[in-house]
Amino acid sequence: MAAARHPPSTAPAGKARPPRPGPGRPKDPGKRQAVFAAAKRLFLLHGYDGVSMEAIAAEAGVSKLTVYSHFRDKEALFGATIRAKCEEMLPPTLFQAAGKGPLQRQLTGIARAFFALVTSPEAIAMHRLMSAQGSGDGRLPQMFWEAGPQRLQQGFAQYLQARVDAGQLAIGDVARAASQFFCLLKGETHARLSCGCAVTLDHRQIDAHVRATVAMFLRAYAPVDDSRRRKP
């Protein structure tokens, strides 16, 4: 609503930029990256309409024309920003180290990490940014989804398939089960955060949510053989 006022924030540590021209003359120095970093931060903070090219230039410490020299227009800069964010936000592999210990502990560890990831301010800002960009072109949201959530989900589906093959889980549709697990885990918290509702969870509440999610998943997909053997 109100114009985004962001005075030069106090971040002197990250500005290791002495007047060293170096390879500056012939082409583009690191200014392009400065513009890029500024665009990432500001777009995630205030949305597409909430930030002006002048603000990006000021944040990057360059002039407006420099921004326009590196990126054709505002939309191009935005698209490049989103693509870069998609690639840098995804952790290398979340399910690699999770091959030992009891199954419940493995799932709990994965769930904890995933919940922390999707409820992080950065992820929420990203999600809201995609939601905000109305059905403009429609290619950017698809790209975001495939690079972010879908990739995570496929990785988890592979992990689940391995547990199924090992006889630790009884799942008919592994992809659906992975989707269910993630949707349960994001849960109400993610939905509220996406809408802009302030929600604060302490560690106890997060733990209860994670444990309830894993418990429901295991109750639904644990092999039935155990219960049969214990009954008679």
Next chain:
Amino acid sequence: MAAARHPPSTAPAGKARPPRPGPGRPKDPGKRQAVFAAAKRLFLLHGYDGVSMEAIAAEAGVSKLTVYSHFRDKEALFGATIRAKCEEMLPPTLFQAAGKGPLQRQLTGIARAFFALVTSPEAIAMHRLMSAQGSGDGRLPQMFWEAGPQRLQQGFAQYLQARVDAGQLAIGDVARAASQFFCLLKGETHARLSCGCAVTLDHRQIDAHVRATVAMFLRAYAPVDDSRRRKP
């Protein structure tokens, strides 16, 4: 930012009600409602920044000043629009007629209705609109959440509690179970739609999703007595 000084949303019964609806000399004819309807449609379509007051006036068939005579400014009109949408979008009672038949059928019927509701273009537009409005004041998202999703969820929690009391379900935390059911049901489809990804589901896929959700829920929360009696 501040709340509307005069709550004009719903027609007050005791307020000035001109019995002569002629060419509206004394006060406002139905033009206010025309502005309101135009605002609802355009805001849901293009978002807050995407629609101008002039566009709303043109859509309503009135002039800009008429809009300003009925609503103090753009934010007031937006807030009133959101509040009205919240009230009109919620169905009267979704779980009233669901008291007969097998439990699985009841849950399936509820799930089908709820899924159709939350994946409707109107609901998705509403969701995206709330997501788009950055952490401006933060009171509007909360109001939306309480009037929309939370109310639905509480109604479903009451329904679940009745089934628990009847011995048809074994649920420790009913509110959590309701939240889980809804999150499972919204599922990947709602998440993708919220991000702007185009996703098309035919009736077979919707049916499969609904049945999988109900099945998982029942596997997790069905009383164990039934399985004992039916298994051997």
Next chain:
DNA sequence: GTCTATATAGCGATAGAC
């Protein structure tokens, strides 16, 4: 190649005429 200054346009909100 980069910065200062500017053109152009659109939006929100208002002053006066019918």
Next chain:
DNA sequence: GTCTATCGCTATATAGAC
């Protein structure tokens, strides 16, 4: 009470100087 015309402001994008 409602419409036409307008002010003030901001943002995108560009033209010329170092």
